[in-house]
Amino acid sequence: MHMIRYAVFGHPIAHSLSPRIHTAFGHQLGIDVRYAAIDAAPEAFVEALERFAGDGGRGANVTMPLKEAAFALSAQLTERARRAGAVNTLTRVDGRWHGDTTDGAGLVRDLTARHGLDLRGRRALLLGAGGAARGVAPALLDAGIAELVVSNRTPERADALADALGEPKRAHSRYWDDLGNLGEFELIVNATSAARGGQGEFSLPFSITTSRTLAVDLNYGEAAIPFLAWARAANCRDVFDGLGMLVEQAAESFALWHGTRPDTDPVYATLRGHSAVLVTSD
Structure with missing residues (x-):
């Protein structure tokens, strides 16, 4: 039986904080999350996604430049994804990908x-x-x-x-x-x-x-x-x-896959403490 896996797809993707965020959410809630970053150029995305599903992939986030491609391959779409014309969250249901956008x-x-x-x-x-x-x-x-x-x-x-x-x-x-x-x-x-x-x-x-x-x-x-x-x-x-948005959209995806929404504040605070980008509000 395949291990349940999750991932973020993008091109490039090495910079992504999503694996760290989802792992932190899992630790917080006692859920064993196996989440990776997968680099896939647009022309190779569909093949890479199907390979991921064959290896036990249950859910995937999608970032640039693949969000419209994820929309196109989704067998079913939420209303907000349909309005957006883009998908950043895929869930494997009965052998097909269901698309949503949490951005x-x-x-x-x-x-x-x-x-x-x-x-x-x-x-x-x-x-x-x-x-x-x-x-x-x-x-x-x-x-x-x-x-x-x-x-x-x-x-x-x-x-x-x-x-x-x-x-x-x-x-x-x-x-x-x-x-x-x-x-x-x-x-x-x-x-x-x-x-x-x-x-x-x-x-x-x-x-x-x-x-x-x-x-x-x-x-x-x-x-x-x-x-x-x-x-x-x-x-x-x-x-x-966009760091706060990244953490919040990740929490929305996490809730779709695991049925519970994590507390985003401690994860955001940790990432912000390591970020070189200053954020200001007067």
Whole structure:
């Protein structure tokens, strides 16, 4: 009989903290969790996932750039995954993969429950239109933001995401090069991967921020540094990386697989204590 296994798939994936997080959750609740990181390029993802299932894989998290591919291969989808058009959590049920997305719930829980912020009524800018952006967009709308502007360097992707959200009065796309003419935003979410691998500085016009702007990067660690540096230079009031979201979405996945939700605070505190990225809130 195969040992029950869990894993996170991505490309690259060596940097992932997910194995450490899920192992910590398991220790907390007395559950023996066998969780690994598996590097799979997009063209090899389906084969790698099936091999994992054959070796006892019961559940998998999916990160960049595989979230839309995970959506496409899911035999069954939750409503929030269907709205997002992206999947970050797969569960093996009767020989088939069931897809869900916990990213949006994780982001909103981190910002509201952990940091005590109110998202309602904010005008929001979502930078990026790939799997990461798709994963959080519906949850931001559900959290009560007043308007969601999606902008991506490939405008067709932004158009597709805005259309998929199905709320033309609240969610629409705008050109990246036109951001300086769109006024101010009280929430800016970076869902791009432009800064991964140290690809230079992050540059946006400061005119899009206000004295109460909340700036969030869905990346964590070194990949988040350029955007966070820009946000601080723009005098954004609250600046956060994606570490809290990572822990919260992991807890949502853990609960789906094991039937109980772990306490995220001690795990977050431990990881934050080892993180070189500063997070500020005035």
